[in-house]
Amino acid sequence: MKAVRARRAACCLFLATTVPVEAAPRAVTRSGLVEGVQEGGVAVFRGIPYVRPPVGPDRWRAPVPAPRWTGVRPATRFGHSCWQAVSPKGFGPWTHEYVVAGDISEDCLFLNVWTPVKRAGPRPVLVWIHGGGFNSGSGAIPIYDGAALAARGAVVVTINYRVGVFGFLSHPELTGEAGGNPPANFGLMDIVAALRWVKANIASFGGDPGAVTIAGQSAGAMAVHELVASPAAKGLFHRAIGESGLPRALTPLDQAEAQGVAFAKEKGAASLAALRAMPAEALQPSQGANAVRFVPVADGRLLPAGPWRAASDVPMLVGLNADEGSALGEDYGSADPAKLSDLLRTSFGPLAGRAAALYPSSTESERAVANEQVRRDRGLGAIDIWAGRRAATARSPVYAYLFTHVLPGPDASRWKAFHSSEIPYVFGTLAASPERPVTTADSNLSAVVSSYWLNFITRGDPNGAGLPEWPALTQAAPRALFIDNVPQAKPLLRPETLALLREYAARGGEPSAF
Template identity: 35%
Template sequence: MLDEMSRSVERLQGSARARASLWKAFYFALSFGFVASSVPALASPTWVDAPDGAFQGKIDTTGTMREFLGMRYAQPVIGNLRWKAPQPVLPSVATQDATQFGNHCPQTATIAGNASLTEDCLFLNVFTPNGSERDSDGGGTHPVMVWIHGGSLVFSESNEFNPIKLVQRGVVVAIINYRLGALGFLAHSALTGESSDRTSGNYGIEDQQAALKWVRRNIRAFGGNPEKVTLFGESAGGASTLINMASPKARGLFHRAIVESGGYMASQPTLAQAEATGSKFANAVGCNQANPAGVLACLRNQTVSTILANQALLYVGFGPVPNVDGKILTQSFWAALASGQFNRMPLMNGSNHDEGNIFVALDFDLSAGPVTSSTYAAAIGGTISNPAAAPLVATHYQVPAQFPSFDLGVGAVGTDAVFACPARFADELASPFVPTFAYEFNDEKAPQSFLPPVAFSYGATHAAELQYLFQFPNPSGFGLNLPQVPLDVNQQKLSDRMVGYWTEFATSGNPNGHGQPVWPRFHRDHEAMLSLAEPSPTSETNFAKVHQCDFWDTLTGRTLPPNEDHDRRADNH
């Protein structure tokens, strides 16, 4: 049924676009007074005629970038479409205003996002160079980078990211919204039962894939190459990138992947497990009717405020997680990487040296107070997936022998257990199959613009690298009204290097080139990474030792599959 709907929409789009093109041609001919002339009229650089419609954008304040904002990539997920797969946008012959951001998806106010109660939020923004339409490899169009924002699959929005640094290097950037929290990741047997695919709970991932399909259909009209798409994201956006690499439904929708601090979502529950968790949420909001139809009606009648107030019942760690539903995911992404059964493409993957420090500040120093000797083991227990192992971990991360404070000890545990060693394990799994480039962001003096100062240095903490890739000229959210500290001269040099690596990878699938310091490829038997430190990156080979990854691999039972014909397959991905 959905396939037939999609074909119907495509037919409507074709006829609607044809009529629209005729009217536009007639309008321009009348306007310039040469109906009979064969000379084509020149459209404005901020007006684009794409397969899904015509869009009127604007030039940014620097004059170097065209912005097309708030473009709808799926129908509003309201009413009966709540907790359903995103539906195709109906075509329109009218030019759509693309000069303002669209709504962002429902969430409470956080340090990195504004509150919203609006479910009509499936919009994306496209940013493209204001100049030549030829890219650096002479293919006639620019490489495309599609950004998935982080926020634990609970908060943040597309309009927090200004990609001008990337666009000025000759790429087209698309930044998307997608459903978050319970609205994006609630699984329930009643929802599964009404689905033609007998699945539920992966709506946010389906939104991301719908946005990628929109990009594939339309991006050429914006100067982008649909055959050269890089999916990239940070934190939950990085985890989403890995999920899409493992998803059969995303095959062919992108061709390179960049994962920033996204390895934390180690495994995904089964659909049955997710449904059981979803039942607890449904019961909490009073939707425990005896029949599935009653449950569905009750759930869809809940206010967004009620849903947001109860969605923490779905959290696994930082937030909700996708599930292995047999459609979007047929296995967890670690299992997919281990078996080679994933969408094979060049991979850039990394983490930050002090990921955990920002969470220590949030959970302790800025709320309950600093971690002390008496609360150290409990704080570790709240950080790792196996709280029973906290006493063992506390003896392994000694204060003050290894760390000057209990805060920094907990921060190191969070860094190593949740981000650094899982990222390195993903590199080990993927590298025999695809070219893999691993990094660690290491600027210990990176500005902290999300939280006020605390007793310890944030260092190269979670999300600290974002300001080196994006500008944040208008930060928002209740934690984002702090004075924004600009990058100093050496940090700006590091930013330039990073933007160069990211955009070169989007162009060629290899970050090296243009006189940059060499970024070594990662191999299991020689685990070289790039240390992104100011003013110039260097290679490092002691990452596993610094972050005690052997300890964490043993504690969690992580083991690598046999490394047969090591890395030869990676050259033929």
């Protein structure tokens, strides 16, 4: 009997050892071999270093390619997010799936790749640049998970880049030691380095280095526009998407240097060397209305000074959400007549009196609606003005949208179509927050929105079979896609509002996107 049991055990052991085990996906990069994980029909590579860690003497220096490694490097976990203040539970309308959970470090320059396991030729590539006001954010945030888009045929890359003081400090000593490199904008240099990594390596992951789309939201969208204008990024991408962010006036380098000197003085650092010697936690900016906010500046090399010019003439998809201001200011939707008057003045300048006639305001409910509509209109006007200026140097089409759908969730009636609420629909990541009571209508809309984005990533045109037409933006009769349960192309603005905002811009005004 014992002999029979032994034979059975040996047989079972043999069967167990001969069952084929699916090999983990691998890819060869210029720095070495990486091994990811397979999740369904998608291969995922997390935490790939694309440059040398920017620590110690490399703090506030241009990125250097990652050193080579031997053997197989595991790429199964996200790398550290860049140093920043964190709120893991979220804040305002931004619940936990929108924010950095923790695990922050200066050693943070990693990227992540999602790619279809079954490959049918080179795939179009989406490189996502996170938002966060250039002071926070990460490529590991749950709503940026690229699995759903990869399952539909794209290769998705999310990246980290230095933020806050580590990414955007300017200082005379930095300018003096820059040599041939830009003297500031280290976070943007990181993004350019990531794009160079993509160009050199993405074919090993099934991606097409000749079909790269850069995309981002909020500060990420501003970075997209700055890369479109930057000679340093020319040729590294072929299409661009900017969600809820437009080009902005850049601080001149000398002013940013003065801010850097004041920051060093505040921290008790008499030199750049002293700043480099301080621990990361000691370099957090002070809070308050007068606190220094570190953002991209006109450094003269990476980002030219002067009027915006299109260094890269590529198709672009840009847009806003209907209620960008709901979480970005205390006065959104206010019925206070004085606040509406102030809003009209800041939105239309000397034309505020004429603008007031376009927004009924006799009752509290009318004033509340007007408060929201003025902000929405000036944002769409900013897109129109930007597109008109772009047309002077670019010939590729622009597709504009207004996302009006309300994402279900806590206080949805208060936040409405808030800043960044379109992202889970684009990425197909509505399930990243089980607490949100999403419906079949939400899932269906996500399939439509991601189809538009995938079409644009693939061809530079969002239109496709079964989708409502999305016309390219024109100056003669600008139309945009208004995105809700049934997307529909409509005039960008009422003719009288459009004419007034164009007159305001012609007089030197700058309509604000928010």
